Amino acid sequence: QVQLQESGPGLVKPSQTLSLTCTVSGGSISSGDYYWSWIRQPPGKGLEWIGYIYYSGSTYYNPSLKSRVTISVDTSKNQFSLKLSSVTAADTAVYYCARATRTYYDYVWGSYHSVYFDYWGQGTLVTVSS
């Protein structure tokens, strides 16, 4: 059974960089079958996809966060990480790491992406405050 666990500071000062790590157990990040994702949820609000990374290091980011986000992977530790720079109170949220399955279907009548998140960490609350 795959398990994901977030870790990192729960309090970050405004203008600083938020750093979180996700440790994966029960499966290898290097298997190549999945994308490793970060998703966040502000208190009382909905889900926001931040981005994901493939084991090779290829990344895909939410355009609205792209200038401030870096996702990296350490296959030797079976971990991937999130850095979000220049944080403000609006970045206060529960941050989840999740495993994504991403498949591209090319039919005669059209092409379709399938992206879904099948395993999630328990989430970690990060508060941005001085």
Added chain:
Amino acid sequence: QSVLTQPPSVSAAPGQKVTISCSGSSSNIGNNYVSWYQQLPGTAPKLLIYDNNKRPSGIPDRFSGSKSGTSATLGITGLQTGDEADYYCGTWDSSLGGVFGGGTKLTVL
């Protein structure tokens, strides 16, 4: 404002059926597969439906999904009090990447 539109809340009595809608556009739902997630209070989201209508192992067949054009629907039959949760739809958008609906709070009366 979420890219995908869901009703803020729905309600129904135990044993009844409820549907939750998710509306998008040709850049997301119209040309990609939809997934649905259940988030019980204080917990992480859980995958309920993927590829529009497929259930992961362990998800009861009381939960179903469908898609038509640029909209998708989650159906739940035989409602139980334990189904009270927030439900989110998700998909891929050709410009924005991963996108979710704003969430629907299900109340079992």
